[in-house]
Amino acid sequence: MIIKKSEFIISAVKPSQYPVDNKLEVAFVGRSNAGKSSLINALTNRKKLAKISSTPGKTRLINFFLINDEFYFVDLPGYGFAKVSKKEKEKWGHMIEMYLVDRPQLKKIVLLVDSRHKPTNEDVYMYEWIKYYGYEAIIVATKSDKLKKSEFQKSKKVIKDVLNIKDEDKFIFFSSVKKDGKEELINLLLEDI
Structure with a gap:
């Protein structure tokens, strides 16, 4: 499938603000500097759909993006790196957990x-x-354009070993700069949706 249309719908902090149309959702999680917004922009061919900042932790709300009028990409606040108070981090953690636990539309x-x-331990x-919670996990190793060809296998082994990735999980290298892995990732995301 090709992503032809993408639009920002809403930023939410609580379930009452989530879209109510029951369209399926794919959520993106990761550290504050892992490149979630850049990845969403690369997948949708939109430079400014998801806000990007040189300061980690810019995404502080749950952002819903409608894709092809059929389903949502959901950009969750990053964890771990942002220079915010402990209280603010706890608030983000609660907001993320509330979404992930109580959202039947969430499929991947x-x-x-x-x-x-x-x-990291947080990863x-x-x-x-x-x-x-029984979700299908797709692990995306971002910023792969910064790796030398000789470093890919070592990087993959470290990530798989540290996370203890199961055989049924998907793993892909991705570069928002070079768009490496884009087509493969879109296919994985849209499979069964």
């Missing part, structure tokens, strides 16, 4: 990890959480 969760670094926690 894309976990973004930086391909250049070993996943491991998020992956375990995704599996615990």
